[in-house]
Amino acid sequence: xxxxxSAAMGLLAGRMAAAQILGRDLAPPPPETAMGALVxxxxxxxxxxxxxxxNVNFGLFPPIDAKGGRKGRKDRYRAxxxxxxxxxxxxxxxxx
Numbered sequence: 001x002x003x004x005x006s007a008a009m010g011l012l013a014g015r016m017a018a019a020q021i022l023g024r025d026l027a028p029p030p031p032e033t034a035m036g037a038l039v040x041x042x043x044x045x046x047x048x049x050x051x052x053x054x055n056v057n058f059g060l061f062p063p064i065d066a067k068g069g070r071k072g073r074k075d076r077y078r079a080x081x082x083x084x085x086x087x088x089x090x091x092x093x094x095x096x
Contacts, residue, residue, distance in 0.1 A: 002053070005034075005038060008035050009039075012029070026095065027094070027095070029088065030088070030091050031062055032080075032083050032087045033084045033088045033091070034056045034084065036091075037056060037060035038054075038060065041054060041060050058076075058077065064079045064083065
């Protein structure tokens with residue numbers, strides 16, 4: 001239904017507005033994260049003509065490098081979430 005996504009985007013918008021008021025830079029979250037994938041979708045991932053509001057889904061994320069051949073769905077989703085956790089922690093650490 002999009003409530004979690006809406007709340008996350010609202011919190012991010014608030015943090016970005018506060019950073020701007022304080023004269024600080026706040027980079028958007030990486031596109032490999034759920035928040036970053038949604039930001040990319042609404043700011044550049046879709047054309048105005050074809051834009052549709054969307055809940056987060058793995059189709060919004062950059063593809064996973066499938067080393068070692070094809071992976072099953074469960075393994076692929078695990079790879080997406082592991083990568084997202086790693087880059088999100090790095091993003092947070094870089095925010096000061």
